[in-house]
Amino acid sequence: xxxxxxxxxxxxxxxxxxxxxxxxxxxxxxxxxxxxxxxxxxxxxxxxxxxxxxxxxxxxxxxxxxxxxxxxxxxxxxxxxxxxxxxxxxxxxxxxxxxxxxxxxxxxxxxxxxxxxxxxxxxxxxxxxxxxxxxxxxxxxxxxxxxxxxxxxxxxxxxxxxxxxxxxxxxxxxxxxxxxxxxxxxxxxxxxxxxxxxxxxxxxxxxxxxxxxxxxxxxxxxxxxxxxxxxxxx
Numbered sequence: 001x002x003x004x005x006x007x008x009x010x011x012x013x014x015x016x017x018x019x020x021x022x023x024x025x026x027x028x029x030x031x032x033x034x035x036x037x038x039x040x041x042x043x044x045x046x047x048x049x050x051x052x053x054x055x056x057x058x059x060x061x062x063x064x065x066x067x068x069x070x071x072x073x074x075x076x077x078x079x080x081x082x083x084x085x086x087x088x089x090x091x092x093x094x095x096x097x098x099x100x101x102x103x104x105x106x107x108x109x110x111x112x113x114x115x116x117x118x119x120x121x122x123x124x125x126x127x128x129x130x131x132x133x134x135x136x137x138x139x140x141x142x143x144x145x146x147x148x149x150x151x152x153x154x155x156x157x158x159x160x161x162x163x164x165x166x167x168x169x170x171x172x173x174x175x176x177x178x179x180x181x182x183x184x185x186x187x188x189x190x191x192x193x194x195x196x197x198x199x200x201x202x203x204x205x206x207x208x209x210x211x212x213x214x215x216x217x218x219x220x221x222x223x224x225x226x227x228x229x230x231x232x233x234x
Contacts, residue, residue: 044070044072110159123228126146146224164224169229172199
């Protein structure tokens with residue numbers, strides 16, 4: 001998504017936990033001729049999201065596009081055994097982090113009367129429950145993020161800021177590649193449920209992000225664009 005936006009003319013601030021990965025991404029994307037900087041922070045915590053947002057603001061560059069792309073399942077614990085503190089921490093990761101970034105970075109958009117927020121939700125939650133996995137904190141939080149997208153879109157539309165979401169299916173991200181390597185039977189089962197009979201490549205999310213961030217989507221807000229190879233058709 002970052003590469004797609006850079007190719008479309010956007011300058012970038014990349015935020016992530018690993019400095020080495022950020023530096024590699026910065027070097028690769030800078031070759032496109034755009035201004036690119038990075039912030040190493042764990043945005044999956046409230047404190048980390050606040051600190052990263054404050055650092056973004058110190059650059060004193062207006063934020064026109066905010067993509068909240070933080071989340072993960074992380075644990076496989078049955079609902080009846082999930083410690084409440086862990087549940088809350090995972091909700092901070094998958095839901096509250098987006099709220100914090102919207103509060104901190106969306107305020108400038110509202111003051112200028114323009115801007116775009118894209119929340120990365122999931123097909124897990126609003127549409128499907130992923131089989132073979134225990135503990136439904138991820139589905140619950142991502143369903144809430146989808147609802148949050150619609151609610152915020154209603155509040156911010158009269159003030160010139162659009163809020164939409166992308167709901168990916170199964171993609172071959174680095175994390176998922178590691179997961180599928182450990183559970184190849186899970187990958188086969190997932191692929192068998194996809195009408196297009198394959199997992200998505202991360203680059204296939206770029207066009208969706210560029211579309212929602214661009215003037216081509218100027219009359220779209222509160223929408224969730226599903227990118228899942230047809231998984232939710234069954």
